[in-house]
Amino acid sequence: MYKIVSARFLAENIKMFEIEAPRIAKRRKAGQFVIVRLDEQGERIPLTIADSNVETGTITIIVQGAGKTTRKLNLKEAGDTILDVAGPLGQPSHIENFGTAVSIGGGVGAAIAYPTAVALKEAGNKVITINGARNKDMVILEDEMKKVSDEAYVTTDDGSYGFHGFVTQKLQALIDGGEKLDFVLAIGPIPMMRAVAEVTRPYGIKTVVSLNPVMVDGTGMCGGCRVVVGGESKFACVDGPEFDAHLVDFKNLADRNRMYNVHEKAALEHFETDCKLEKQIQAQASN
Amino acid sequence: MSEGKMGKLSAKERMKIHRHEMPEQEAKARCGNFDEVNFGYTPELAMEEALRCIQCKDPVCIEACPVNVKIDEFIGLVAEGKFLDAAQKIKEDNALPAICGRVCPQEDQCEQVCVIGKKSEPVAIGNLERFVADYERNSGNMKLPEVKPATGKKVAVVGSGPAGLTCANDLAQWGHEVTVFEALHELGGVLMYGIPEFRLPKQIVREEIDNLKKLGVKFQTNVVVGRSVTIDELMEEDGFDAVFIGVGAGLPWFMGIPGENLNGVYSANEFLTRVNLMKAYDSNYDSPVFDCKGKNVAVIGGGNTAMDAVRTARRLGAEKVYIIYRRSEKEMPARIEEIKHAKEEGVEFIMLNSPVEFVGDENGWLKGVKCLKMELGEPDESGRRRPVPVKDSEYVIDIDMVVISIGNGSNPLIKQTTPEIGTSKKGTIVVNQETMQTSKKGVYAGGDIVTGGATVILAMGAGRTAAKAIHEELMNVTVNAE
Numbered sequence: 200m201y202k203i204v205s206a207r208f209l210a211e212n213i214k215m216f217e218i219e220a221p222r223i224a225k226r227r228k229a230g231q232f233v234i235v236r237l238d239e240q241g242e243r244i245p246l247t248i249a250d251s252n253v254e255t256g257t258i259t260i261i262v263q264g265a266g267k268t269t270r271k272l273n274l275k276e277a278g279d280t281i282l283d284v285a286g287p288l289g290q291p292s293h294i295e296n297f298g299t300a301v302s303i304g305g306g307v308g309a310a311i312a313y314p315t316a317v318a319l320k321e322a323g324n325k326v327i328t329i330n331g332a333r334n335k336d337m338v339i340l341e342d343e344m345k346k347v348s349d350e351a352y353v354t355t356d357d358g359s360y361g362f363h364g365f366v367t368q369k370l371q372a373l374i375d376g377g378e379k380l381d382f383v384l385a386i387g388p389i390p391m392m393r394a395v396a397e398v399t400r401p402y403g404i405k406t407v408v409s410l411n412p413v414m415v416d417g418t419g420m421c422g423g424c425r426v427v428v429g430g431e432s433k434f435a436c437v438d439g440p441e442f443d444a445h446l447v448d449f450k451n452l453a454d455r456n457r458m459y460n461v462h463e464k465a466a467l468e469h470f471e472t473d474c475k476l477e478k479q480i481q482a483q484a485s486n
Numbered sequence: 487m488s489e490g491k492m493g494k495l496s497a498k499e500r501m502k503i504h505r506h507e508m509p510e511q512e513a514k515a516r517c518g519n520f521d522e523v524n525f526g527y528t529p530e531l532a533m534e535e536a537l538r539c540i541q542c543k544d545p546v547c548i549e550a551c552p553v554n555v556k557i558d559e560f561i562g563l564v565a566e567g568k569f570l571d572a573a574q575k576i577k578e579d580n581a582l583p584a585i586c587g588r589v590c591p592q593e594d595q596c597e598q599v600c601v602i603g604k605k606s607e608p609v610a611i612g613n614l615e616r617f618v619a620d621y622e623r624n625s626g627n628m629k630l631p632e633v634k635p636a637t638g639k640k641v642a643v644v645g646s647g648p649a650g651l652t653c654a655n656d657l658a659q660w661g662h663e664v665t666v667f668e669a670l671h672e673l674g675g676v677l678m679y680g681i682p683e684f685r686l687p688k689q690i691v692r693e694e695i696d697n698l699k700k701l702g703v704k705f706q707t708n709v710v711v712g713r714s715v716t717i718d719e720l721m722e723e724d725g726f727d728a729v730f731i732g733v734g735a736g737l738p739w740f741m742g743i744p745g746e747n748l749n750g751v752y753s754a755n756e757f758l759t760r761v762n763l764m765k766a767y768d769s770n771y772d773s774p775v776f777d778c779k780g781k782n783v784a785v786i787g788g789g790n791t792a793m794d795a796v797r798t799a800r801r802l803g804a805e806k807v808y809i810i811y812r813r814s815e816k817e818m819p820a821r822i823e824e825i826k827h828a829k830e831e832g833v834e835f836i837m838l839n840s841p842v843e844f845v846g847d848e849n850g851w852l853k854g855v856k857c858l859k860m861e862l863g864e865p866d867e868s869g870r871r872r873p874v875p876v877k878d879s880e881y882v883i884d885i886d887m888v889v890i891s892i893g894n895g896s897n898p899l900i901k902q903t904t905p906e907i908g909t910s911k912k913g914t915i916v917v918n919q920e921t922m923q924t925s926k927k928g929v930y931a932g933g934d935i936v937t938g939g940a941t942v943i944l945a946m947g948a949g950r951t952a953a954k955a956i957h958e959e960l961m962n963v964t965v966n967a968e
Contacts, residue, residue, distance in 0.1 A: 222714050236671055242764060242772035243671075268772060283671040285708035415764070415773075418669050418710055419897050420736035421756035427747055432740060437899070451747050454850030458749040462774035 221256030230292030261310030298381035305387020335360035552947030573622035581655035587616025647675020649732030649933030652949030712899030735934035745844030750852035754891035779803035787891035788818035921955035
C-alpha cells in the first residue's frame with residue numbers, strides 16, 4: 200500500500216499527487232514512470248513521475264481523468280492509499296548540454312515535460328519551454344516551467360491566454376525568428392507530437408518524444424507497448440518511453456492506442472453512472 | 487483398503503491394476519468456464535493407484551525427479567491411507583507439491599522411467615502427488631517443515647517464480663533470513679500470470695506461497711530489480727550476504743514478419759497476463775482483453791504456452807480456434823495431455839504451416855494470417871526435422887486475433903545494471919552447473935534465466951541446487967548430497 204501524502208487539482212480534471220514511495224523516490228530520474236494499480240480489481244496503468252523528494256521519500260504524479268482508472272484515482276485524497284506502485288520504469292531521458300533545448304508539453308504532457316526541462320537546465324542548456332493547453336483554465340505548471348526556463352511560453356488553442364495557437368505554431372515562430380535550436384523534446388497527445396516532428400524534420404533538429412502506448416506490466420515481459428521506431432519493433436517500457444521523433448510510426452501508435460476504445464468507453468460509462476461523487480469533485484475543483 | 491494389503495499383493499496382482507486416470511470436467515462444459523479441468527483423485531482412487539507401485543529396490547523415478555522427491559516412500563504411505571504423512575514426506579524435498587502435481591511433465595521425468603511403465607502404464611506419480619497435496623490443504627492441517635535456528639545471514643531472492651520460491655523455501659529451512667523481491671503485484675511468476683486458472687487454480691498457488699510466509703520468508707512486491715534497486719545495492723547497502731536471481735525468461739519473441747503490430751496481435755505473455763493475472767475474463771476487473779466472442783483466433787506455436795493460450799481463447803468465447811505450427815504434431819513440445827485436452831475442446835490443428843504475414847484493414851486491425859505450407863526436411867541441431875517451405879503455397883486464413891507463442895528470451899534489465907554478471911550471447915546468465923554461482927561472488931542464478939524457457943520443475947531443481955550452494959558458502963560448510 201502506498202500512501203497519498205497530498206492531493207490537489209491543478210486544473211479541471213487534472214490532479215497532482217504526492218505519494219510515499221521511498222525506494223522509487225531515491226532512484227528515479229527524469230523521463231521515468233511508474234505503473235499504478237488502485238485496488239484488487241484494478242488495471243495497471245503507466246504514469247510519469249513528475250517530481251520526487253528523497254528526504255520525504257515521495258514521488259509526484261499528475262493525472263488527467265480520462266477514463267475509469269484515472270477518474271477513480273482523481274477521487275482519492277491525502278491519506279488514501281494506492282494498492283500498487285512499481286518503478287521507476289523506463290530509460291531515463293538522455294540529457295546532455297545540447298545548447299539550446301526546447302521542452303514542449305501539450306495538456307497534461309506538461310507534467311512529463313517538466314522534469315526533463317529541469318534536467319536539461321541542470322545540464323547547462325539554454326531552456327525554452329512551450330506549455331500548450333486548450334484554454335487558460337487548462338494551463339498547468341506555468342510557474343514551475345518559468346522557474347527552470349530561460350524563455351517560457353504558454354499557448355492556448357482559443358487564445359484565452361498567452362500565444363494564440365498550437366505549440367507547433369509557437370515552435371515555428373521561434374525557428375522563423377532565427378533562434379538556433381539544438382534539441383526539442385515534445386510530450387503530449389499523439390497528433391501534437393507528430394506535428395512537432397514534422398516542424399523540426401526539415402531543419403534536422405534532434406527531436407525526442409515520450410510515447411504513451413498501452414502498457415500492462417511495464418517491465419518488458421509482454422510487448423503490449425511495442426511501437427515501431429525506424430521500422431523496428433521496440434518495447435516502450437524498457438527501450439523507451441523516449442524515442443527519436445523522426446523515426447516513430449505515429450499512425451501505428453494511434454491505431455494501437457484505439458485497441459480497447461470500446462472497453463474503455465463502456466467502463467467509463469459504468470463508472471460514471473455508478474459514481475455520483477464525480478460531480479461534487481468537479482465542483483470542488485472549479486472553486 | 488486395509489493397511490496390510492500393501493504387502494499381500496503379488497507383483498502380478500499389482501500389474502493387473504490399470505492406471506487410474508483423473509476424473510475431469512466434460513469438454514463441452516469446461517469450454518464455458520475457467521474452473522479446473524481435472525478433479526483429482528478420490529482417496530479410494532489414490533490408494534488403489536498407489537498399490538500399483540512395486541516399491542522397487544532401486545527407485546529410478548527419484549533420480550528422474552529434478553528435486554528428488556522420495557517417491558517410493560510417499561506412495562507407500564498413500565497406499566496405507568496415511569495421506570498427511572505422505573504430504574510431509576513430499577515436502578521434505580518439494581515446497582510446492584500441489585503445483586508440481588499439476589504442471590510437471592511427469593511423462594518426461596519420474597513417470598518416464600517408472601518400471602511398471604515398461605510393461606503397462608507407469609504409476610501416476612503426478613496425480614498422486616497432487617492428491618496428497620490437495621488432501622493436506624483441504625484437511626486444514628497443513629504442517630510446516632522444521633526450521634533450523636537462525637543463522638543471522640540474509641539472502642535476497644529476485645523473482646518469485648518456481649525457482650525463487652524453491653530457493654527461498656530451502657534457505658528459510660536452514661535458518662537464513664530470506665527476502666523475495668517481485669516486480670509484479672502478485673507472487674508466483676509464471677504460476678500466476680502464465681499458467682491458466684483451468685490448469686492451476688490461483689488460490690492453490692497463493693496457499694502454497696502462504697506456507698513460505700509462515701516459514702518466515704519475507705516478500706516484497708512491486709520491486710523491479712535493475713530499476714527499483716540494483717543487485718549491488720542489495721548487497722552493499724541493504725546488507726544481503728547472497729543473492730539468487732530467478733527472474734525467468736520473460737521477454738517474448740515476436741516473428742519479425744509484416745503486420746506484427748496490428749491490433750489483435752498479442753504475445754502469449756500479454757494475452758495470458760491479461761487473462762490470468764489481471765482477470766480480464768471477469769467483468770468485475772478493469773483490465774480489458776480482445777473480445778473473442780464469435781471470432782476466429784489463431785495461436786502460433788506448439789508448446790504448452792500455445793495450448794494454454796488457445797484453450798483460454800476458447801473459454802473467452804472464440805468461435806474457431808486454431809493452432810498453427812510449422813512442424814507436425816509429433817514434434818510439438820506441448821504435453822500430450824494438453825494437446826488431448828485442446829482437441830477435445832475443439833481446437834483445430836493446422837500443422838506444417840508457417841505465418842509469413844499478418845494482414846490488416848485500413849484501421850490497423852488484424853483480418854487474416856498469410857501462411858506458407860511446409861514439409862519436413864532433414865533433422866536440425868535439436869534433432870527435430872527441419873520444416874522446409876513448399877513453393878507457391880501461400881494462402882490467407884481469416885483470423886481476428888492472433889497469439890504468438892514461439893518462446894521467450896531473457897529480460898536484459900539485470901544484465902544492463904549489473905554487467906559483472908556474465909551472460910551468454912542469448913542473454914541467459916552463465917553459471918557453474920554444480921552450484922548455480924554466477925561470475926559475481928555471492929550471486930547465484932537458476933531457472934529460465936539460465937536455461938532459457940524450460941519447465942517449472944527444472945526451475946525448482948535449480949533453485950534447490952543454488953540454495954544448497956548458498957548455504958555452504960555462507961556457513962562455510964559442506965552439505966552431503968542426499
